[in-house]
Amino acid sequence: MTVLRSTRSRGIRVAAGLGVLVVVAAGCTGNSADDGTGSQSSAPRAASDNDAPGKKVVIGFSGPAADHGWLGAINSAAKAEAGKYSDVEFRTAEGTNDASLQISQIETFINDKVDAIVLLPTDGAALTEVATKAMNAGIQVVNVDREFSSPFAARTTILGDNYGMGVSAGTYACKLVKDKNLSNPVIAEIAGIDALPLTQDRSKGFADALKACGQTVDNRVAAAFTVESGEKEASNLLQAAKKIDIIWNHDDDQGIGVMQAFDNANRHEFAFIGGAGSSNAMQWIKDGKMEATVIYPPTQAADGVRLARLLVQQKGLSDLVQVEVPRRIVLNAPVVTKANVDKYLPLGFKS
CATH class of the missing domain: 3.40.50.2300 (Response regulator)
Known part of the structure; x- marks a missing residue:
């Protein structure tokens, strides 16, 4: 879809279908789970009511120039997703295909001491150093679609396949x-x-x-x-x-x-x-x-916004037993046919 998108991992598919990562299972923390021994397990669970307002989170977003339908959808979906949360302050940098400009945008976010950065880099290798700098400054970096060249440049990476x-x-x-x-x-x-x-x-x-x-x-x-x-x-x-x-x-x-x-x-x-x-x-x-x-999910940056919010609020994915956000998430590549097109139509982007 995009001319510059980098190679994707063929790793574990944590999120599938619509690419929606955070599913609210309200009230499930009140249910005790049988551990199979006849006693009730007290093992910690990932947060269940993740959409409830929490600690304020300032997220900086830097994405590509919207010169392609899929790229435009990436940017608009991220902004729309952030708007759903009263506890998120969303700061958007101008979309660009210039790596130098994008580096300066991330530098600005670092200087502004944002809580998290969701970044779809113009070039993963070129943005690795500044993303690592953000991580070292205590800012949670979510890498979207085009991978950095170092595992230290992001807390989590979300990819298509x-x-x-x-x-x-x-x-x-x-x-x-x-x-x-x-x-x-x-x-x-x-x-x-x-x-x-x-x-x-x-x-x-x-x-x-x-x-x-x-x-x-x-x-x-x-x-x-x-x-x-x-x-x-x-x-x-x-x-x-x-x-x-x-x-x-x-x-x-x-x-x-x-x-x-x-x-x-x-x-x-x-x-x-x-x-x-x-x-x-x-x-x-x-x-x-x-x-x-x-x-090829146009929700990747929107999903990144959700992940960034959860990371700053120290929550996990509610449908996982693991209490922290995974390091790497690869979205599914489902086939849309006449039988299921209505299910996926809301995710369709304008070409």
């Missing part, structure tokens, strides 16, 4: 092959920028999942996460492949151009799978113009 996106798309493609009883299916892929690790991870996940059902990618082009490049590369793909059964496009923003190419060529005979989860894609699914899309 690029490899998992590919696996989800490939697994769904395998299901289509079986359900449609396709013999010798032609499977195509419209990737993003090939030089980026995120694209490489998505493609590898897709290929690995297809391999599990004996399939391969027959035709592949790489675009640049833009509408124009999507249309151009999809047109090239259609000219090269006279028969296609399934197409996976990595990014729903570039998918607008991809769909235009399909319309221009009057080619809609294939199952079209997208990636990211834009509102455009979800509407196409509802209208029957698109088979599915794979979510």
Whole structure:
């Protein structure tokens, strides 16, 4: 989805589905748990009423320039999430793709002695030093989407799953092959920028999942996460492949151009799978113009805001026995189809 997003971990999925991390289970601390020995366990539990107002938390947020639908959703979702809490003072720096400017923004937050910083870095390596400085100053840093190069630069890291996106798309493609009883299916892929690790991870996940059902990618082009490049590369793909059964496009923003190419060529005979989860894609699914899309959660910074608040208030995730916020959280990459699109539609971002 974003041109600069870094490679994602394929670690433990702590939060799945909608990417909502904090689930309020009001009143559960009043329930005693049987430890299996017949006695009642007195082991401490994570806070249960996490949304109740608590200690005031000042959070500084620095994110990217909103030059892409997914990036715009990242910023707006973070601001909206902070607005839900009366105990959060949210300070937003201007969105930027300039690492030097973003470093100065973090320096300002440090000087202002904010309680926490939620940071989606323009470049993880470039922002590592200043993020470490913030941590050393006692500020809780939540790293979002593009990882720092040192574990000391953040208290916790929240990520999407690029490899998992590919696996989800490939697994769904395998299901289509079986359900449609396709013999010798032609499977195509419209990737993003090939030089980026995120694209490489998505493609590898897709290929690995297809391999599990004996399939391969027959035709592949790489675009640049833009509408124009999507249309151009999809047109090239259609000219090269006279028969296609399934197409996976990595990014729903570039998918607008991809769909235009399909319309221009009057080619809609294939199952079209997208990636990211834009509102455009979800509407196409509802209208029957698109088979599915794979979510790359635009909630990551919003989830980061929640985590930052919990960290400062010394709370944990209410659905975990562990009483502290985990060090690393990788969000799930679910497949959205006509059967479940209404569930995910509220998370769809405008391309």
